[in-house]
Amino acid sequence: MCYDYKRLNNDIKILTENYPDLISVFSIGESVMKKEIPCLSAGNGEKKLLLIGSHHGLEYLTSAFLMRFLANYTVRLITGSRYFGHDVNALFKKITLYIIPMLNPDGVDIAVNGIDITNPYHRRLISIVGIHSFNQVWQANASGVDINHNYDANWHMIVERPAPSKFGGPHPESEPETRAVVDFVRTSDIDMILAFHSQGREIYYDFDGMTAMRSEEIARRMAEESGYAMVQPTGTAAFGGCKDWFIKEFGREGFTIEIGSGKNPLPMKMLDEVYDENAKLVLAAMEEI
């Protein structure tokens, strides 16, 4: 069973009901189809780390990973046991951890469930997807805009009209999902962002030759922990993305993490395979922040 918005909300409900003193949830805004975009937080430290999943519809394995990570982190907090050798109680005191597990809930639901004929977006989305099927190609939001090409960082058009992927929108920050995250980051004084995508087992850490002070050092530590490769992007991956904007606007450490390997959508059963390496990667970032 794929990880859609309904399943996400079910997991959020379970976590926040079981651990009300440790985990809180709030909305950072609404998607095109008016779904609330949830953000979870844990810890009350001075350093602020933001983890983001599912910028892209087919990449919902990143949402499942982030929710499982938060659950396991919380259990270690309660039992006081170490997690992959890390003292999670110390991390909880040092860091306010924010997790936006599914930034693009419409895109995930379109990729997972298709679009019902009674849905007012049906006709338009069918015309955008054309001969392809949603569960093979859909990465964009419900307006056919690729959110990870919609940030204000060397933004320019590579695809000129709404499409299943790579259309950056009519202008930077045109989409409600993009605005929700940039508004949240601008008002929350975030120190570091890890944006999770699939796939490739790679860590991207620069923007247009620009890095923050410790980007390379932290990327190296995450690479050591996870076995993922450090990569400098070229071509379409090189602009308009979340980490690009964060590095450009704040000069702070922003990363894209490409989890797993294979063809999107990665199967849900791959979560077990990619879990440990990515949990270690996140814990490394928490130590380094």
Ligand SMILES: [Zn+2]
């Ligand atoms: Zn992606």
